Amino acid sequence: MITRSNSDTLSCDRRRILACADVVIIGGGVVGCAVARRLTLEGATVLLLEKAPDILDGASKGNSAILHTGFDAPPGTLEWKCVQEGHREYLEIHESLGLPLLKTGAMVVAWNEEEEKRLAAVFEKGGKNGVDDLRLIGQNEIHQLEPNLDPSARAAIYVPREYVIDPWSAPLAYLLQAVENGGKVLCDAEVTGGSFDGHHWRLETSRGLVKSRYVVNCAGLYGDIVDQRLLGESDFTIMPRKGQFVVFDKAAAKLINSIILPVPSARTKGIVLFPTIFGNMMVGPTAEDQKSRDDASVDTQTLSMLAEKGKTMLPGLADIPVTATYAGIRPATEESPYRIRNDHERNWITLGGIRSTGLTAALGLARHVHSLLQEHEVEFIPLKKPLIPKVPNLAEHLPRDYRTPGFGEIVCHCEMVTSREINAALNGKLPAHSLSGLKRRTRVTMGRCQGFYCSARLAEITRGKFRDSLGVGEDDV
Amino acid sequence: MILSALVKMMSKACNRTSCSVAIIGSGPTGIAAALELKKSGITDIIILEREKEGGGVPRHCGHPPFGLHEYHRILTGPVYARRNVQTVQDENIPLLLRHSVTSLGPNGLLEVVSPEGGMQIDAKRVLLATGTRETPRSARFVSGTRPLGICNTGALQAMVYLKNMVPFRRPLVVGSEIVSFSALWTCKKAGIQPVAMIEKEDHPQVRRPISLACRYFGVPLLLNTTIEKIIGTERVRSVQIIQQDNQREVTCDGVLFTGRFVPESSLARLGDLTLDATTACPLTDKHGRCSDPAYFAAGNLTHHPVRVAGQCFKSGRIIAKEIYKDLDSAGG
Ligand SMILES: Cc1cc2nc3c(=O)[nH]c(=O)nc-3n(C[C@H](O)[C@H](O)[C@H](O)COP(=O)(O)OP(=O)(O)OC[C@H]3O[C@@H](n4cnc5c(N)ncnc54)[C@H](O)[C@@H]3O)c2cc1C
Ligand SMILES: Cc1cc2nc3c(=O)[nH]c(=O)nc-3n(C[C@H](O)[C@H](O)[C@H](O)COP(=O)(O)OP(=O)(O)OC[C@H]3O[C@@H](n4cnc5c(N)ncnc54)[C@H](O)[C@@H]3O)c2cc1C
Numbered sequence: 001m002i003t004r005s006n007s008d009t010l011s012c013d014r015r016r017i018l019a020c021a022d023v024v025i026i027g028g029g030v031v032g033c034a035v036a037r038r039l040t041l042e043g044a045t046v047l048l049l050e051k052a053p054d055i056l057d058g059a060s061k062g063n064s065a066i067l068h069t070g071f072d073a074p075p076g077t078l079e080w081k082c083v084q085e086g087h088r089e090y091l092e093i094h095e096s097l098g099l100p101l102l103k104t105g106a107m108v109v110a111w112n113e114e115e116e117k118r119l120a121a122v123f124e125k126g127g128k129n130g131v132d133d134l135r136l137i138g139q140n141e142i143h144q145l146e147p148n149l150d151p152s153a154r155a156a157i158y159v160p161r162e163y164v165i166d167p168w169s170a171p172l173a174y175l176l177q178a179v180e181n182g183g184k185v186l187c188d189a190e191v192t193g194g195s196f197d198g199h200h201w202r203l204e205t206s207r208g209l210v211k212s213r214y215v216v217n218c219a220g221l222y223g224d225i226v227d228q229r230l231l232g233e234s235d236f237t238i239m240p241r242k243g244q245f246v247v248f249d250k251a252a253a254k255l256i257n258s259i260i261l262p263v264p265s266a267r268t269k270g271i272v273l274f275p276t277i278f279g280n281m282m283v284g285p286t287a288e289d290q291k292s293r294d295d296a297s298v299d300t301q302t303l304s305m306l307a308e309k310g311k312t313m314l315p316g317l318a319d320i321p322v323t324a325t326y327a328g329i330r331p332a333t334e335e336s337p338y339r340i341r342n343d344h345e346r347n348w349i350t351l352g353g354i355r356s357t358g359l360t361a362a363l364g365l366a367r368h369v370h371s372l373l374q375e376h377e378v379e380f381i382p383l384k385k386p387l388i389p390k391v392p393n394l395a396e397h398l399p400r401d402y403r404t405p406g407f408g409e410i411v412c413h414c415e416m417v418t419s420r421e422i423n424a425a426l427n428g429k430l431p432a433h434s435l436s437g438l439k440r441r442t443r444v445t446m447g448r449c450q451g452f453y454c455s456a457r458l459a460e461i462t463r464g465k466f467r468d469s470l471g472v473g474e475d476d477v
Numbered sequence: 478m479i480l481s482a483l484v485k486m487m488s489k490a491c492n493r494t495s496c497s498v499a500i501i502g503s504g505p506t507g508i509a510a511a512l513e514l515k516k517s518g519i520t521d522i523i524i525l526e527r528e529k530e531g532g533g534v535p536r537h538c539g540h541p542p543f544g545l546h547e548y549h550r551i552l553t554g555p556v557y558a559r560r561n562v563q564t565v566q567d568e569n570i571p572l573l574l575r576h577s578v579t580s581l582g583p584n585g586l587l588e589v590v591s592p593e594g595g596m597q598i599d600a601k602r603v604l605l606a607t608g609t610r611e612t613p614r615s616a617r618f619v620s621g622t623r624p625l626g627i628c629n630t631g632a633l634q635a636m637v638y639l640k641n642m643v644p645f646r647r648p649l650v651v652g653s654e655i656v657s658f659s660a661l662w663t664c665k666k667a668g669i670q671p672v673a674m675i676e677k678e679d680h681p682q683v684r685r686p687i688s689l690a691c692r693y694f695g696v697p698l699l700l701n702t703t704i705e706k707i708i709g710t711e712r713v714r715s716v717q718i719i720q721q722d723n724q725r726e727v728t729c730d731g732v733l734f735t736g737r738f739v740p741e742s743s744l745a746r747l748g749d750l751t752l753d754a755t756t757a758c759p760l761t762d763k764h765g766r767c768s769d770p771a772y773f774a775a776g777n778l779t780h781h782p783v784r785v786a787g788q789c790f791k792s793g794r795i796i797a798k799e800i801y802k803d804l805d806s807a808g809g
Contacts, residue, residue: 247615251746294710299620307618319754320746321739322616326623402577405594410577413527414743416590435625448743450613455628456537456635459642468625468711471642472730 018208019184021047022380023373024201025216026191026226028055030362031354032218033171036178036185038366039216039373043380046183047212048175049205051190051222053467054437055430056171058220059358061440062245062296062328064272064285065167067101068360071126071134071159072108072264079338079357080129082364089363090165097173098390099166100398102277106162106259107142109153109313115263116155122263123157133160148255148316162259166277166394167359168440172430173391174362179429180387186210187433191219194230196346203230214347214378216369221293221331223352227341236339236352240293241332243285246306247324248317249448250396252281255316269356271306273313278415278443279396280323283310289332296327323448330355338365342372349373389429392421394443411461412454414447422461434466492596496521498800499587499600501578501744504533505786506776507606508561509547509793510800511570517801522570523598525589527577531565532558533608535786537634540662546787555638557786581605581748585771601807602771602800605745605759606793609777611656612737614707621707624714626731630660633733637667645731649716650674650696651704653681653688654736661694670695672729675702675718682736707732738783745774756781764799773800 023039025032028050036048050057067090070083094101110116119136126134135158137145142153179185186207194203194215203210219226227234253275262270273283283306303325311317332355333339339352349372351365358365393400401407401421408419425432425441432438444458445451451458459470497519500507503526514522530536535543538554545551548560565572573591580588585600611629626645636642646669650657653676664671674691679700681688691698705717705724715728740758751760751768758781759767759774766773775796776789784792 249743249746251743295622297620297622297706298618299706300618303618319752321757322618324615325618402590403595405592407592409529409575409592410527410590413577416577416579449610449741450615450629452610452613452629452631453635455632455644456640456642459636459644460640463642470625470644471636471640472626472645472712473643 016209017211018205019047019186020211021045021184022212023047023214023216024049024203024210024212025218027058027218027220027222028052028175028185028187029058029060029218029220030056030171030359031220031351031365033175033178034362034366035216035218035351035369036183037174038363038370039380040178040181040183041383041386042370043382046178047210048178048183048185049189049191049203049210050185050187051206052434053188054433055175055185055187056168056437056440058222059329059331060167060171060220061436062243062326063167063359064245064274064282065165065276065359066259066272066274067163067165068357069131069159069161071129071131072122072269073129073357074336075125075128077337078340078368079361082338082361082368083357084130085364085367086360086362087161090170090360094165096388097177098393099170099173100277100393100395102164102275102395102397104162104164104258104275106159106261107146108157108159108261108263109142109149110155110263111152112154118263119155119157126157126159131159131161134158146256146258146260148314149260150313150315164259164275164277165359169391169394170359171362172441173389176389176391176430177386180389181383185430191226192229201347214349214373214376217348217350217352220354221329223331223339223350227350227352231343231346231348235341236333236335238293238353239332239334240290241330241355242288242290242296242327243330244288244298244302244306244327245282245284245325246303246310246322247276247326248281248283248310248320249323250279252317252320253279253396255314256281260313271309273310277395281317281320283307285328293329296329298325298327321448324446324450332356342375344376347376392424411457412444412447414449414453415443417442417444419461426462426465435462435468435470438462492594493599494596495599496523497600497804498522498602498604499585499598500524500604500606502526502533502606502608502776503531503562503572504606504608504776505535505561505790506608506778506793507533507604508565509790510604510606510775510797511565512568513794513797514801515568515570517797519801519804523600524565524570524572525576525578525587525598526572526574529575531562531572531574534631537631537638538659539634539638539666540659543786547790554786578744581744581750581772583769600771602773602804604796604800605767605772605774605778606776607741607744607778609738609740609780609783611735612739614732614734617734617737619704619707622709624707624709624712626709626713627707628731628733630656630663630733630735633660634663637663643667643669645669645713647672647729648731648733649704649718649727649729650733650735652676652735652737653683653698655683655687657735658683658687658690660733660735661690661696665694671733672727673697673699675699675704677701677703704732738777738781740778740781742778764803765796766799766803
């Protein structure tokens with residue numbers, strides 16, 4: 001049995017080693033961030049490596065931000081277990097970390113006879129999954145709960161505990177808690193190769209060599225490639241599946257209270273209509289298989305289809321302008337279950353193919369990793385009094401920064417982002433290293449005008465801060 | 478000046494203040510309305526402006542002609558904007574900068590936020606003069622990736638004229654409205670050379686001689702042409718366009734979406750004022766009054782298609798007369 005490392009066994013003072021830790025986590029998506037937090041709390045020293053300039057650059061960049069109950073998960077699977085565990089733990093920790101929760105509830109709505117017939121099976125599955133507060137509701141109750149929904153909604157299952165969260169602040173808070181308690185993060189550090197000597201991993205990164213006992217591969221859309229690079233093989237192949245979204249302006253939020261889910265098919269959760277934590281209303285995602293792991297392009301036809309679809313479900317949307325459009329890419333594989341590799345011999349764990357429930361399941365997956373490490377007979381000594389940092393609130397239903405005097409100026413008027421918030425996001429323990437990282441931390445330019453009013457000021461504030469900046473050739477106008 | 482200090486003091490003390498007329502926006506419309514109201518003898522007017530400088534859009538239109546009717550000379554936008562601000566200051570009309578109106582309540586009760594804190598303004602009448610902006614790429618549903626280098630004319634002008642920065646060097650310009658040609662002017666001044674201007678119709682959306690400006694600026698005008706797809710990861714690398722059914726790729730480092738103006742009516746929408754279903758401008762009667770009789774709207778917030786600054790200034794004056802009459806008949 002190995003106990004918590006001390007600096008002798010894992011010293012970094014060798015000239016060529018950039019950093020070392022008990023556990024290296026490859027990938028700063030939501031899964032990697034949650035694993036970093038859990039293992040830090042359990043007493044491990046962790047080092048998270050992210051190839052992009054900032055965290056959340058892969059699948060976790062664009063999702064629906066729904067905290068699932070797992071009512072429709074495949075029963076008895078690890079996914080089901082981690083979703084439920086993730087849901088539970090999020091509720092337990094969100095307040096202390098300053099993370100918001102919008103208790104929307106969801107409705108699985110049948111729009112035609114055929115879908116209505118399938119509702120029973122969904123209901124039954126929910127029961128099997130231990131989600132025992134589902135209710136079958138008829139047209140009257142649908143109308144009571146959602147008076148603006150198109151009256152063609154025939155029947156529904158009400159899922160009280162499906163909620164909406166902040167998809168970027170959550171992973172940020174997880175990683176921040178790791179960092180506050182001694183964890184390390186290296187961005188711009190792509191893992192390109194490495195070797196295992198029977199005790200330790202030496203990983204080659206684009207910033208230099210790092211060393212660890214254990215490696216957890218949380219590389220999301222690149223999970224298979226990382227396994228191939230370091231283990232010489234992979235049990236799965238990532239088959240990227242894109243999902244496009246249309247975001248409607250804040251006035252739409254008052255049209256609806258809950259998440260409107262379609263009756264699921266085998267392949268996807270289907271197109272959802274849902275409020276966001278930022279006070280908008282969204283329609284999406286699609287499920288489009290593609291080769292590219294990075295190309296999150298949107299296309300005119302699909303966006304129009306989504307907007308139309310939204311308007312059929314919620315006719316009031318016709319009067320609401322579109323704020324934004326975007327796409328996210330799911331790290332799907334040739335099979336639907338999560339692809340977990342637990343390589344005892346090589347001190348390696350892969351959390352692969354966390355396709356479409358990872359935002360919720362991440363906290364559960366992190367616990368699962370800890371239990372797998374215990375199987376490796378690693379015992380860390382849990383932190384007795386871990387620090388609990390709070391992240392700034394971006395949720396519309398809770399007081400935003402501009403409500404507190406002394407905020408400097410409002411930079412982004414549509415999203416009411418203050419210069420105090422921007423400065424905080426540019427500094428601190430996990431500062432934004434890219435413009436998109438700054439957007440995810442503050443929402444600057446993400447509102448209805450998309451930078452018409454504020455991008456000049458933002459360009460000025462962020463001048464020289466990022467590799468890719470709003471201004472080009474800076475001062476030679 | 479004294480009055481504005483007083484308003485500030487009052488608002489600090491009780492977080493609530495009242496006035497006869499609150500004007501939201503210090504563009505040409507809001508300024509003109511304030512001056513006209515003052516002239517009619519209404520003294521407790523407040524102009525609320527969310528930016529740190531007053532003046533509205535002309536602040537970043539670094540070209541003439543502005544001010545012909547108002548000041549009988551031809552000024553550039555920034556000079557005109559400063560002059561407008563100076564005039565209300567000379568008239569002692571409080572112009573509260575960095576004051577964002579966040580909500581319009583029934584009967585003219587405004588929620589306002591400034592760096593000093595929040596406050597409520599209980600106004601007998603409110604004038605909405607929040608102007609207009611251009612449709613961003615997102616709401617146009619344009620295909621492709623979302624790299625850096627995509628913006629509207631407003632953002633380009635603000636960057637060039639207020640910050641001395643440029644967002645790109647060789648952009649594609651989408652649209653051929655008047656503002657698109659101002660954009661070409663701005664580009665020229667900033668050393669930006671657009672690769673082309675594209676227009677989906679078979680003629681430019683402005684009359685000669687303005688349309689000849691393309692030749693002057695050395696920018697090819699491609700008619701019957703639409704943007705098909707934006708390509709690039711960090712920054713725009715190229716754009717696919719379709720010109721009369723022929724697709725081709727144009728290398729560029731940005732896309733400038735010009736025009737397709739939409740009223741900045743989000744406050745009105747969130748405040749439950751009725752909006753016109755097609756233009757999204759607040760619906761007003763012949764007096765410029767909104768669906769809640771405490772609210773009036775004027776300027777480019779209500780003009781569709783948009784007008785130039787001088788016309789907005791005029792519309793500010795006219796609405797001020799309506800508001801004065803209305804207050805007068807209400808015995809206020
Ligand atoms: C459209 C869509 C909607 C969704 N909706 C929901 C939802 O409502 N609720 C929910 O719970 N889940 C949802 N999800 C699922 C969730 O977003 C994913 O399961 C989750 O983001 C996967 O995270 P990850 O950390 O595994 O992968 P990623 O987010 O892809 O993280 C992997 C990270 O590893 C980095 N990396 C890759 N290779 C290397 C390397 N060699 N070296 C260093 N770093 C590397 C990448 O840059 C990336 O940042 C949705 C997903 C999509 C796409
Ligand atoms: C990119 C662009 C270029 C243009 N170029 C020209 C040109 O070259 N020549 C020309 O004549 N016209 C031009 N115009 C037209 C322009 O709209 C008018 O010239 C004129 O500025 C309209 O005046 P306004 O007072 O109605 O609105 P604006 O000038 O737009 O002023 C509105 C003001 O309201 C403020 N505001 C908005 N919301 C709030 C809130 N919630 N709280 C507090 N304050 C708020 C804004 O900050 C702004 O200062 C251009 C417009 C645009 C968008």
